[in-house]
Amino acid sequence: MNILYCGDQGISRGVLVSILSLLKHNRKELDIYILTINYEDTKPFTEKSTAFLDSLVKKTNSKSFVKRIDATKVFVENLPKKNMKSYFTPCSMLRLYIDKIPEIAELDRVLYLDYDVVCRDDLTEFYNTDLTDVEAAGVLDIYGKNFYHYNFPKTDYMNSGVMLFNMEECLKSGMFEKAVAKCMKRWMMLADQAALNKSIKKRKLMPRKYNEQGERPREDTVLHHFSNNFKFWPYFRVQKVKPFEIEKIHKILKITEYDDILMKYEELKGNL
Numbered sequence: 001m002n003i004l005y006c007g008d009q010g011i012s013r014g015v016l017v018s019i020l021s022l023l024k025h026n027r028k029e030l031d032i033y034i035l036t037i038n039y040e041d042t043k044p045f046t047e048k049s050t051a052f053l054d055s056l057v058k059k060t061n062s063k064s065f066v067k068r069i070d071a072t073k074v075f076v077e078n079l080p081k082k083n084m085k086s087y088f089t090p091c092s093m094l095r096l097y098i099d100k101i102p103e104i105a106e107l108d109r110v111l112y113l114d115y116d117v118v119c120r121d122d123l124t125e126f127y128n129t130d131l132t133d134v135e136a137a138g139v140l141d142i143y144g145k146n147f148y149h150y151n152f153p154k155t156d157y158m159n160s161g162v163m164l165f166n167m168e169e170c171l172k173s174g175m176f177e178k179a180v181a182k183c184m185k186r187w188m189m190l191a192d193q194a195a196l197n198k199s200i201k202k203r204k205l206m207p208r209k210y211n212e213q214g215e216r217p218r219e220d221t222v223l224h225h226f227s228n229n230f231k232f233w234p235y236f237r238v239q240k241v242k243p244f245e246i247e248k249i250h251k252i253l254k255i256t257e258y259d260d261i262l263m264k265y266e267e268l269k270g271n272l
Helices: 009-025 047-060 072-077 090-100 167-173 175-185 191-199 246-251 259-271
Strands: 002-006 031-036 065-070 109-113 117-119 136-140 158-166 203-205 223-225 229-231 237-239
Touching: 002 009, 002 090, 009 031, 009 047, 009 117, 009 259, 031 047, 031 090, 047 065, 047 259, 072 090, 090 158, 090 167, 090 175, 090 191, 158 167, 158 191, 158 223, 167 175, 175 191, 246 259
Parallel strands: 002 031, 002 109, 031 065, 136 203
Antiparallel strands: 109 158, 117 223, 136 158, 229 237
16 A cells, blocks of 8 residues: 655644554555655654654554655645745645655556545555546545635546555656646645646545544544644634644544544654
């Protein structure tokens, strides 16, 4: 199972929690890639953290690995110029460059996960979903689906925090190149997500359980995405709770089901 995370050292705590959750529910081989950059003020994901995570996954399956890939050269040569000062760091757009990373481009499929995604069940069924003539599979964005349509009137705007890419189809269509080109020429809100949705022509919409973006998981949730949520009472605000913020998870979300994973996280986080 090929898993991809993208970001700088700032995502390391979330990646640790995410990987611990993967290991709890998926004991098969996990080939985990972490795409990072060393650009301006960005602090790249460190070799130390990578080595520790690699040793961690091997305790569950000796064939598993965690590999860090420096994409600085590719990123600098194709800067998303119009979106470099967006709300998110430049690292948020790294997933758009994987067609230019030989080790990833040659894979049959890749499951991209945001660093704030926690696994609650076996991923096998989702990972092995039929991707014939499909570039990417994903779940509707709980907010964006109401405002954006790329095959109107069909509801088809996907959240980019969990995306299963069919690399052969993506390379054939040039989907990633189109997405990067859009980021170079035009400012977009949520640039990476917007660029992907505009560039993916053959998509497969999956059940909500594979990317639950609400603040609490449902009974059948497989992947729980701790994305930002809008709250309207007693005043409008954006609620941000990440899976490594244990006190917030308990006090704000009232969630305790991840406590075994979070106890392990507390024990291991000093190794990052």
